[in-house]
Amino acid sequence: MRLVPNPVLPGCHPDPSVVRVGADYFMVTSTFAYHPGIPVHHSRDLVSWSRVGHVLDGDSWLPLEGNTVSHGVWAPTIRHHDGVFYVVFTIVRGTEGATTYVTTTVDPAGQWAVPTPLEADGIDPSLFFDHDGRAWFTAARDAIAPDATGPGEIWLRELDLGTLALVGPTHVLWHGALTRQWVEAPHIYERDGRYHLIGAEGGTERNHAVTAATSDTVTGPYSTDPRSPLLTHRHLGAGELVQNVGHADIVETPDGDSWALVLGVRPVNGHHTLGREVLLVPVEWDDRGPVLAPGAGRVQGVLPGLPDTAARPADWLSLRGPVRADVVDDAITLRPRPAPLSGREVPAFLARRQDMHRFVFETTVETDRIAGHDAGVVAFQDENTFLAARVRRRPDGCVVRVAGKVGGAEIVRSEVPVTGDVVLRIRSDGQSYTFSCVTRIGEDVLATFPHTALSTETAGGFVGVLLGLVNEAAEDAEPLTFRGVRYAAPVAASEGVASDGAVSDGAGAGAHDQ
Ligand code: 6LW
Numbered sequence: 001m002r003l004v005p006n007p008v009l010p011g012c013h014p015d016p017s018v019v020r021v022g023a024d025y026f027m028v029t030s031t032f033a034y035h036p037g038i039p040v041h042h043s044r045d046l047v048s049w050s051r052v053g054h055v056l057d058g059d060s061w062l063p064l065e066g067n068t069v070s071h072g073v074w075a076p077t078i079r080h081h082d083g084v085f086y087v088v089f090t091i092v093r094g095t096e097g098a099t100t101y102v103t104t105t106v107d108p109a110g111q112w113a114v115p116t117p118l119e120a121d122g123i124d125p126s127l128f129f130d131h132d133g134r135a136w137f138t139a140a141r142d143a144i145a146p147d148a149t150g151p152g153e154i155w156l157r158e159l160d161l162g163t164l165a166l167v168g169p170t171h172v173l174w175h176g177a178l179t180r181q182w183v184e185a186p187h188i189y190e191r192d193g194r195y196h197l198i199g200a201e202g203g204t205e206r207n208h209a210v211t212a213a214t215s216d217t218v219t220g221p222y223s224t225d226p227r228s229p230l231l232t233h234r235h236l237g238a239g240e241l242v243q244n245v246g247h248a249d250i251v252e253t254p255d256g257d258s259w260a261l262v263l264g265v266r267p268v269n270g271h272h273t274l275g276r277e278v279l280l281v282p283v284e285w286d287d288r289g290p291v292l293a294p295g296a297g298r299v300q301g302v303l304p305g306l307p308d309t310a311a312r313p314a315d316w317l318s319l320r321g322p323v324r325a326d327v328v329d330d331a332i333t334l335r336p337r338p339a340p341l342s343g344r345e346v347p348a349f350l351a352r353r354q355d356m357h358r359f360v361f362e363t364t365v366e367t368d369r370i371a372g373h374d375a376g377v378v379a380f381q382d383e384n385t386f387l388a389a390r391v392r393r394r395p396d397g398c399v400v401r402v403a404g405k406v407g408g409a410e411i412v413r414s415e416v417p418v419t420g421d422v423v424l425r426i427r428s429d430g431q432s433y434t435f436s437c438v439t440r441i442g443e444d445v446l447a448t449f450p451h452t453a454l455s456t457e458t459a460g461g462f463v464g465v466l467l468g469l470v471n472e473a474a475e476d477a478e479p480l481t482f483r484g485v486r487y488a489a490p491v492a493a494s495e496g497v498a499s500d501g502a503v504s505d506g507a508g509a510g511a512h513d514q
Helices: none
Strands: 017-021 024-028 037-043 050-056 072-081 084-092 098-105 116-118 123-129 135-142 152-160 165-174 184-191 194-201 209-215 243-252 258-265 277-286 289-292 325-328 331-334 349-353 358-366 374-382 385-394 397-406 409-418 421-429 432-439 442-450 466-472 480-488
Touching (some): 024 084, 037 072, 072 184, 084 123, 098 123, 194 243, 194 289, 209 243, 209 289, 243 277, 358 466, 385 421, 385 432, 385 442, 385 466, 409 432
Antiparallel strands (some): 037 050, 084 098, 098 116, 184 194, 194 209, 243 258, 277 289, 325 331, 331 480, 358 480, 374 385, 374 466, 397 409
16 A cells, blocks of 8 residues: 555645646646636646646636635646646636636646636536547536436536537536435546546535446446445544545556545644645556545545644735735735725735644734735635734824634724834644734734634635735835745744644544555
């Protein structure tokens, strides 16, 4: 058995899709209302991933003003054919419906084409290139006859590679393996002349599961693999370190081994804040189809407790569109915007994924420069759920104010006067978020919140926490430079964190060695 450390990509990177070209693997993940969209990660071993670009950036960006954080870009699939990379994805705009797009490039680390809309119902699009060079598009949609079949269905149509339009008849392939569950996240693979369709069922929460079906022809009919679910943690109990496992994509190594990337979450006391992360599981094929995590039946290699991973290079994200910012080493200059974090416009907000349970995130703000600004650090889950320590000017001087929203309700925790340069700090021990400010006199703890306040279970939606900077002010206010921006695993006792292993996530389970 092969043991890999999981997750292979921590932090909010849901709905992984992977393709191999020669020795190189490329992965794409969902980014919802964040800009730039769809990071492209590269790996040579499926374990160590580095970001090389974004699918939706510059000319390929599609504006997302008016959307909630969990709207926007859902579930991209990446494939490669004849020297061209293809990504299909859906932009979900709430009640205004959804549009699925295809975009291409010859260099996945470079600029992608302006996305072409497809005449496609539903979400979770995928592409399959058959041996004869034909391209087949699949996606998940509401079933035409839900009373008879269950709520969802996977459908397929041919994609004309010349015009990038769907052509020919629609084939309904499958309604899923599980009773009355919506089937989503389809991907088709061909193996020894048979077509294998995998999907996800049970929703992207605790009941999530990977299921499968098989057919002699790409257009179906597909029959359910009765071994489904092929992979799930739904039955392992709340003590299991990884939950919500599902949404797989399978890739073959140059040596003919297979692996799946799946999503999962690592809750702490039943609540997760890091979003859906990417996990790697071995796959074997037998004459019935894929076997995920053979011999184990679960994602393995997850460390117990709350291990600190080394902070990954920041993928600085804004909301719903680009902001005007300069990032130079650890200094970030952010132009102001009046849009509040609680709205649906583009606020002056630049943030990175929280990808460690325990961390320190901090920056220095020169309060002398604060005029009409409301600027500082924020732990952001979505427009209804965020907590910030910001500096604003009152008639008699500046104050740091810890305030935000939890579940849509306004929260104001503390307000303390400050002068000169102040360090605004957010730190977490995995079970709480503490906001403090550090001046020449020392550290002043302003407020502590349980991590449940910022969890996805509390907020709903599909994302995890981002840690960032905000500069809310009139457009003509001065840009602000945040110096000493630092995100790291906590090191010192002064950063308030117990030594390794002293903080338990309450799961009580050990590493699952293979
Ligand atoms: C994704 C779908 C899902 O498109 O969540 O519940 C969506 N399931 O597979 C957003 O990540």
